Amino acid sequence: VPNSPIKIFNDPVYGFIHLPRGIVFDLVEHPYFQRLRRIKQLGMTHYVYPGALHTRFHHALGAVHLVSLALDSLRSKGVKISEEEAEGVSIAVLLHDMGHGPFSHTLEHIIAPGTTHEELSLAFMEHFNEVYKGKLDLAIPIFKGTYPRKFLHQLVSSQLDVDRLDYLRRDSFYTGVVEGNIGSDRIIKMMDVRDDELVIEAKGIYSIEKFLLARRLMYWQVYLHKTVVSAEQMLVKILKRARELAIQGQELFATPAFRFFLSGEGLDGGLKLNSKVLDTFARLDDFDVMASIKVWAHHPDFTLSTLCQKMIDRHLYKCTFSNDPVPAEHLDVLRQRALDHFPRLKPEEVDYFVFEDTVDNTLYSADSIKINILSDQNEVRDISEASDQYDLPTLTRQVTKYFLCYPKELREAGAR
Amino acid sequence: VPNSPIKIFNDPVYGFIHLPRGIVFDLVEHPYFQRLRRIKQLGMTHYVYPGALHTRFHHALGAVHLVSLALDSLRSKGVKISEEEAEGVSIAVLLHDMGHGPFSHTLEHIIAPGTTHEELSLAFMEHFNEVYKGKLDLAIPIFKGTYPRKFLHQLVSSQLDVDRLDYLRRDSFYTGVVEGNIGSDRIIKMMDVRDDELVIEAKGIYSIEKFLLARRLMYWQVYLHKTVVSAEQMLVKILKRARELAIQGQELFATPAFRFFLSGEGLDGGLKLNSKVLDTFARLDDFDVMASIKVWAHHPDFTLSTLCQKMIDRHLYKCTFSNDPVPAEHLDVLRQRALDHFPRLKPEEVDYFVFEDTVDNTLYSADSIKINILSDQNEVRDISEASDQYDLPTLTRQVTKYFLCYPKELREAGAR
Amino acid sequence: VPNSPIKIFNDPVYGFIHLPRGIVFDLVEHPYFQRLRRIKQLGMTHYVYPGALHTRFHHALGAVHLVSLALDSLRSKGVKISEEEAEGVSIAVLLHDMGHGPFSHTLEHIIAPGTTHEELSLAFMEHFNEVYKGKLDLAIPIFKGTYPRKFLHQLVSSQLDVDRLDYLRRDSFYTGVVEGNIGSDRIIKMMDVRDDELVIEAKGIYSIEKFLLARRLMYWQVYLHKTVVSAEQMLVKILKRARELAIQGQELFATPAFRFFLSGEGLDGGLKLNSKVLDTFARLDDFDVMASIKVWAHHPDFTLSTLCQKMIDRHLYKCTFSNDPVPAEHLDVLRQRALDHFPRLKPEEVDYFVFEDTVDNTLYSADSIKINILSDQNEVRDISEASDQYDLPTLTRQVTKYFLCYPKELREAGAR
Amino acid sequence: VPNSPIKIFNDPVYGFIHLPRGIVFDLVEHPYFQRLRRIKQLGMTHYVYPGALHTRFHHALGAVHLVSLALDSLRSKGVKISEEEAEGVSIAVLLHDMGHGPFSHTLEHIIAPGTTHEELSLAFMEHFNEVYKGKLDLAIPIFKGTYPRKFLHQLVSSQLDVDRLDYLRRDSFYTGVVEGNIGSDRIIKMMDVRDDELVIEAKGIYSIEKFLLARRLMYWQVYLHKTVVSAEQMLVKILKRARELAIQGQELFATPAFRFFLSGEGLDGGLKLNSKVLDTFARLDDFDVMASIKVWAHHPDFTLSTLCQKMIDRHLYKCTFSNDPVPAEHLDVLRQRALDHFPRLKPEEVDYFVFEDTVDNTLYSADSIKINILSDQNEVRDISEASDQYDLPTLTRQVTKYFLCYPKELREAGAR
Secondary structure (H helix, E strand, C coil), X not given: CCCCCEEEEEECCCEEEEEECCHHHHHHHCHHHHHHHHCECCHHHHHCCCCCCCEHHHHHHHHHHHHHHHHXXXXXXXXXXXXXXXXXXXXXXXXXXXXXXXXXXXXXHHHCCCCCHHHHHHHHHHHHHHHCCCCCCCHHHHHHCCCCCHHHHHHXXXXXXXXXXXXXHHHHHHHCCHHHCCCHHHHHHCEEEECCEEEEEHHHHHHHHHHHHHHHHHHHHHHCCHHHHHHHHHHHHHHHHHHHHHHCCCCCCCCHHHHHHHCCCCCCCCCCCCHHHHXXXXXXXXXXXXXXXXXXXXXXXXXXXXXXXXXXXXXXXXXXXECCCCCHHHHHHHHHHHHHHCXXXXXXXXXXXXXXXXXXEECCCCCCCCCEEECCCCCEEEHHHHCCCCCHHHHHCEEEEEEEEECHHHHHHHHX | CCXXXXXXXXXXXXXXXXXXCCHHHHHHHCHXXXXXXXXXXXXXXXXXXXXXXXXXXXXHHHHHHHHHHHHHHHHHCCCCCCHHHHHHHHHHHHHCCCCCCCCHHHHHHHHCCCCXXXXXXXXXHHHHHHHCCCCCCCXXXXXXXXXXXXXXXXXXXXXXXXXXXXXXXXXXXXXXXXHHCCCHHHXXXXXXXXXXXXXXXXXXXXXXXXXXXXXXXXXXXXXXXXXXXXXHHHHHHHHHHHHHHHHXXXXXXXXXHHXXXXXXXXXXXXXXXXXXXXXXXXXXXXXXXXXXXXXXXXXXXXXXXXXXXXXXXXXXXXXXXXXXXXXXXXXXXXXXXXXXXXXXXXXXXXXXCCEEEEEEEECXXXXXXXXXXXXXXXXXXXXHHHCCCCCXXXXXXXXEEEEEEEXXXXXXXXXX | CCCCCEEEEEEXXXXXEEEECCHHHHHHHCHHHHHHHHCECCHHHHHCCCCCCCEHHHHHHHHHHHHHHHHHHHHHCCCCCCHHXXXXXXXXXXXXXXCCCCCHHHHHHXXXXXXXXXXXXXXXXXXXXXXXXXXXCCHHHHHHCCCCCHHHHHHHCCCCCHHHHHHHHHHHHHHCCHHHCCCHHHHHHCEEEECCXXXXXXXXXXXXXXHHHHHHHHHHHHHCCHHHHHHHHHHHHHHHHHHHHHHCCCCCCCCHHHHHHHCCCCCCCCCCCCHHHHHHHCCCCHHHHHHHHHHHCXXXXXXXXXXXHHHHCCCCCEEEEECCCCCHHHHHHHHHHHHHHCCCCCHHXXXXXXXXXXXXXXXXXXXXXXXXXXXXXXXXXXXXXXXXXXXXHHHHCEEEEEEEEEXXXXXXXXXX | CCCCCEEEEEECCCEEEEEECCHHHHXXXXXXXXXXXXXXXXXXHHHCCCCCCCEHHHHHHHHHHHHHHHHHHHHXXXXXXXXXXXXXXXXXXXXXXXXCCCCHHHHHHHHCCCCCHHHHHHHHHHHHHHXXXXXXCXXXXXXXXXXXXXXXXXXXXXXXCXXXXXXXXXXXXXXXXXXXXXXXXXXXXXEEEECCEEEEEHHHHHXXXXXXXXXXXXXXXXXXXXXXXXXXXXXXXXXXXXXXXXXCCCCCXXXXXXXXXXCCCCCCCCCCCCHHHHHHHCCCCXXXXXXXXXXXXXXXXXXXXXXXXXXXXXXXXEEEEECCCCCHHHHHHHHHHHHXXXXXXXXXXXXXXXXXXXXXXXXXXXXXXXXXXXXXXXXXXXXXXXXXXXXXXXXXXXXXXXXXXXXXXXXXXXXX
């Protein structure tokens, strides 16, 4: 319906998403934003959960949907929110992930070293604010957390923001890990505002605890699943090797935008966020990376082609987790086995084949913006105090795991 | 399909439930079991969650469905389970709740004082074993926990039995409290057996923790919701008052079966589980109780009729929860207010109108059959040791809450 | 939240239902309306689909939810609807089924002969209009179809009203017959208004055709399922026999309200809808009927007790459907077999045991309020003209089936 | 679980998919099959339904899951099916779509002219049969329809095959068009075999009619949605133009595999299905095509770069449907307007910017393998005879629509 004031998007997660026409919809239509259609939310996770192909585009729309529900609910409780603030927070939510490149968290530090995706998101917002003549004047301070009414920023970015509410529910839906599902509707209905800070009504505390646990479950079962970690680590190694070869001046198939970032051109001392770099970054997506990896599987460099071929055929490295570091001698044995098994492998490249690292996760961070619980007596307390089940040490305990990756052939060789 | 070896039941929760013809299906068809169609799983909970009208009949079928999935999965892992054992455990699961009367937990001690529903279930099983000429010879020891292979009993009754797996998922479904949903499929797939005890593979630990938390959430959000507690407490008071009047020999509308239990005939020293009592018990269901309450709303006894009218019209008592006991003086004030407000109320009956009590819940009990986790190194440990997030004190902390109930009129009177 | 302007109900079908406080919520709280909590939407259907225990209470709330979505959508397209009209149509939807008694369609003509449930609904509305001092002044003409803006009535009662949209989706959900599910969200979004009549945008035509077919599927698979028909016919026979006995002055267990309707007191020449009759009707629900049937299973009258015992134990009559009438000789054979099999059965009561009747269903009725399709060229046409797949004769073809019911024992006897 | 005889895949649609280890799982692991992870089931449909990103890989696994359910159900009804037949039909189902290239139906005739995807699928099967030493000896005749027991082929390929059952349910799930959902469980339970032909029990006829209508709805609402058609037609034009330029010898960015097919090398007289061509085809997927289109947006050729830029930015052509052909004069006006609007556009390339074509759909084809209904009297009839609602002309009516595509700028220009 061309003249309808509302644009409707289909979403298997929520049914329908309504977007008001105007600046929010104009931003969605911008080619820079459309590019998010080509960036998967969960990178290589679909190698384990084949349904996990959803994009940052869909996630951003979902988060805007949730923030509009939250605004409705808060207003129904008497919280005054102006039309400008509502638009500002919607824009901030919509664009909060603009700075993500392909395989975002995984490749963030390789594609754009020295720059975080939040800085890139902000750079895009400032660019849009110029293009759209100041229409993001409120969205930018809300995103940065400098706007006086803190709850607007907390909706965008905190330990209980609409980003997390959407991604947990969406990732749970598309992976099929139903236990990651959260009651976003109920949590949103429990939101209120006191002293311009976001609070949760006391009776919602069980939903919050469940939300924290759902997030933890999704970390260990999905985001840090050992096969997902293996695929993502291999991707990191591929990009690292490709950049080495590019810097050495070797011939490498790549789209022009990808070549720019591979060559590290203009990247010394970190990415300069000028408009040319931003525009090139906005041309980069999963397709550039994967199309190249497919071609590189036939590259003369042994390390690059072996990694790429394994990635394409889903012959992923074996990855084992443990609570303790990998003993040095165990690593040495595996490295030697790799050199024996792959005659073309050079000793200085053995770390592409055998390596270790750590992952960690925390249920709740005492250092970040806290989750505030509003008691029936109208008092605000941190969730670690309000919970009758959990105390702060339990909630904030950081769990760290060590992992070791190496080609499956080495294990089989070892079994002899 | 009359001659099909399989009988199919529709279930919105699982899609279809397959039941083999033979003794299991014969038991389902028995009038004693069919009676479970008339006993709601969640008593008066539908006053808060209007969809929660599902019955013990459906729950029992669902639990049989889950146990058959569990048996399939265990067998696929090489656990030997004979056809007789499979039938035995299915029967034990099917009948585990046979001993529940109307509004089960709520009225258990009023309708059948001195007898638990487990004892009644066992009495029904023994009755069936006579009727069906020994076909429950294995089911009974499995139910009682005397069969040597413990895991079969643990599937029927433990902290991770198919009873809990089904009721959490089913109650979550029908109440609409999606956060109570659990990944029963995944938990079942993680089950294994070591030394004839049920264990859970280590990678399932997040699902188990989530399951424990989902159960806790369902307790506080559904089973112990303050309005549910109010309705159930009023029901208890109604039955208590009705029995008092019955024993006094006052005229009371009731079906014959209900009259038997109200009059307390043959109940001195507890219910005798002879076949007449069993048969009468098996004629009792939600319909006897509610039909009587509706009539009693017009009974000359002030206390009985007031309670019943409020129940029928859903004018439930106000119910407040707190972490501390209700101060005695507060109770006295309310009692006096009740006597002032209801001129026909006699002082000795004031506890029908103003009363307090406690509810409690524990995430995990160290005293019951434990949840065993099987590590990657094939070692079995209790979940409180295997978890990297929770220790035993956190898991076994008992949470107790005090509640106070009184008619809403008293509050309003107090507001003047 | 006591002072919140919105009351929230949980609904597994839609998640949450929001009800504005004010007259709509006051009506929900009225004991006459609360009674709908005790009337199942689908009567005895749960004997085939054990999950189908949902009530008219929940359905009425669901329909109000859908009408509020429809009003939002229409307003967003520029249709002017005043606050009074919105409230009026919400009330009309809420109360559209007030006139249903227990096992509604089945027992309608037995409990309240000469009166339709629509007339009873209207009587309740007029009663409420007195109680609430004219607050239903708009709801009543909208319900009756005399309000000038026809689309408001069409939302309440037409071939595409919110009643059907809710019951198809709800019945599909609780039976587990997923194929009966309909895209109510999409259909509502396709609604528009032209000349104060409800129309559907052309691109919604596939959804409408699917909706018609889903309804037909639900008829044959659920509402007219042969076992459901059997149970409902047996219920009719039970009530018919009970009334005969009551009129003969025989002793019959019954609640006072049920006794009133059984005795046919004041029912000669049809139900008089005075306030006493209305009040008594409002005390009647599924519990009165089922509690009595359970007791009647032990009544000395052979026909009544046999029917009731079979009903309680779910020993339902065999029911066969065919496209042609049952041959008279076949009926005679079965009747004779019944008399042979049941020595206590009197010949004049044989029709309680062996009987035939018809059921029918039509996809779309050309005589009712039509479904109008709005073309891209802004022209309004009946769906039978707008469809490129179906013509009027196909859409309006009435399908009639004959069924025959008799006790299963007779079939088995015949098999010898 | 490395040694488990079962491999489990997560699937949001069915929960879990179990795959037996052995040849079926070996085929899944083959790089040729893994490539299906990079081919979306619905091409550009995600431009309208952003969730529709699922792949042919997941669909193939889903279809294998359904066929295993169908085999279980048939066996439970006494149909004898050998282990070899079960494996054969599973393989045939798994590989039925192997011959699809990127954006399958859309680009089929451009990438592999003169060859159907069925022929390519067969070529892959024959290749696998060599590699796996005859293990597809039964799968191949089942796929081709030459195996004597016809129902096995009918499960793989007919008007009610597991291909359709899975894709309708899966596409419905991922698009969010819930009305396209079908009761695959129920349809499968209704399957039986008579004279080695697949039949559906009579009581399943409503599910079948609903299935046919769901498929029709999915055609018009999803597969032939006007914006989807626009995107796919633009893709066709892009590839056509790229091939023209390639044949002219112009420089074009492309991966080696894509270059092979673009250049038309060895394609004169149709694709030769030798092992080199097959291997190159198996290296081609969505990534090759989209990465190239992104680069071509900056190509010096006006037609190619304009089309590609519009595609990438989702500035799709306006597409209008009608029941009648587009008048020639209307086309001429639009063509002239295109030439006026785009000064660099050459007259001989105007058909890349303004063009018309047709789409059509039929509910049920009388020429294909029929859907047989098994009556209660054990007679087999075609669905068009068995239905009491639809006759053959209604069911087999072909609906054809004409569409017209052109850049949106031309419409706006015309509005002046």
